[in-house]
Amino acid sequence: MEIHHIPVLFDEVLRFAELQEGGVAVDATTGEGGHSEGLLRHFPRCRLVCFDADEGIQQKARQRLAGYADRVQFVHTWFDEGLPRAEEWWQEKPRFILMDLGISIFHYVESGRGFSFQSEEPLDMRLSLGDSITAADVVNTWKEKDLADLLWKFGEESLSRRIARAIVSTRLKERIESAKQLADIIWEAVPPAVRHGRLHPATKSFQALRIAVNHELERLESALGKAFHVLAPGGRLAVISFHSLEDRIVKTAFREWAKECICPPEQPKCTCSRLALAKDLTRKPVVATEQESLANPPSRSAKLRVIEKLRDTREEKL
Ligand SMILES: C[S@@+](CC[C@H](N)C(=O)[O-])C[C@H]1O[C@@H](n2cnc3c(N)ncnc32)[C@H](O)[C@@H]1O
Numbered sequence: 001m002e003i004h005h006i007p008v009l010f011d012e013v014l015r016f017a018e019l020q021e022g023g024v025a026v027d028a029t030t031g032e033g034g035h036s037e038g039l040l041r042h043f044p045r046c047r048l049v050c051f052d053a054d055e056g057i058q059q060k061a062r063q064r065l066a067g068y069a070d071r072v073q074f075v076h077t078w079f080d081e082g083l084p085r086a087e088e089w090w091q092e093k094p095r096f097i098l099m100d101l102g103i104s105i106f107h108y109v110e111s112g113r114g115f116s117f118q119s120e121e122p123l124d125m126r127l128s129l130g131d132s133i134t135a136a137d138v139v140n141t142w143k144e145k146d147l148a149d150l151l152w153k154f155g156e157e158s159l160s161r162r163i164a165r166a167i168v169s170t171r172l173k174e175r176i177e178s179a180k181q182l183a184d185i186i187w188e189a190v191p192p193a194v195r196h197g198r199l200h201p202a203t204k205s206f207q208a209l210r211i212a213v214n215h216e217l218e219r220l221e222s223a224l225g226k227a228f229h230v231l232a233p234g235g236r237l238a239v240i241s242f243h244s245l246e247d248r249i250v251k252t253a254f255r256e257w258a259k260e261c262i263c264p265p266e267q268p269k270c271t272c273s274r275l276a277l278a279k280d281l282t283r284k285p286v287v288a289t290e291q292e293s294l295a296n297p298p299s300r301s302a303k304l305r306v307i308e309k310l311r312d313t314r315e316e317k318l
Helices: 010-016 034-042 053-065 065-069 079-086 105-109 135-141 144-155 160-173 179-189 201-211 215-232 245-258 290-295 297-301
Strands: 023-027 046-054 071-076 093-098 237-243 279-282 303-309
Touching: 010 034, 010 237, 010 303, 023 034, 023 144, 034 046, 034 065, 034 093, 046 053, 046 065, 046 079, 046 179, 053 065, 053 105, 065 071, 079 215, 079 297, 135 201, 144 160, 144 201, 144 297, 160 179, 179 201, 201 215, 215 237, 215 245, 237 245, 245 279, 245 303, 290 297
Parallel strands: 023 046, 023 093, 046 071, 093 237
Antiparallel strands: 237 303, 279 303
16 A cells, blocks of 8 residues: 655645645645645645655656646755745745655665665665765764764754764664664663653654754754745745644744734834734644544644735835
């Protein structure tokens, strides 16, 4: 049986994408094309630019969306590299940009690149195979302190030092090649009480490695500004994040754009007369309903934030 990725917060995304009159949308993380298909079906006049860093999964989206070929352009690219050129494909500024961050079920079950800690697959974790550094390179070559810092910073792993020590002592004996091998090292490294919790003890370390190998947080930070810049005034940027590190970056950028006054907080009266660049449409992030959380467990950690672009510059109020 083929397993498909179920798009999260699907109805909510469609509700925020005001494309009834047509216009261009960018699906910056197309994956298997679940959200893209929804947009194409729901808005018969919209046209799409579909990005993905992973050629393998993009092939699946191409097949799935073949019936909409006259309204879709596929581009194999990282979103931070594609977004500045988003106007090129339809000669029009996008009115909607979607980023559904992270990876898809495809990566865990089909990619063969070691995203799942139960697999004997090579410890690779690259989304784009053109990129050089793999997760195996990181665990086999980084200094113990750098490894521990990585697990702490990108995995929020409180046992980072212990795990880094175990990785380094194993690799003195043999190179760490497979995902399962690494997961077993982590399992052995953590106290027995931690082994049978809600999450597998390797979950956070795997997240940290994936983020590092694909430069996920740097790419997100840089892509948000580029998305905002290329968006048509009145257009919307919607981002679905899955962990607090991503959400913090999105929240901070959106707050900054939606801020009207930029006077120092201790100043009693506003003298800057600045206009907000955007309207924050989700001051609190939209999360999955109980029904969706039960039907699709990965949706439990999803947070959707949306802003509407008002203008390009903070020109002064009259
Ligand atoms: C959660 S999945 C998207 C699922 C999709 N919305 C659907 O409904 O099928 C995220 C996708 O984004 C891609 N991706 C992750 N980071 C990316 C980046 N910085 N640039 C481009 N694609 C990226 C991954 O390869 C993956 O296919």
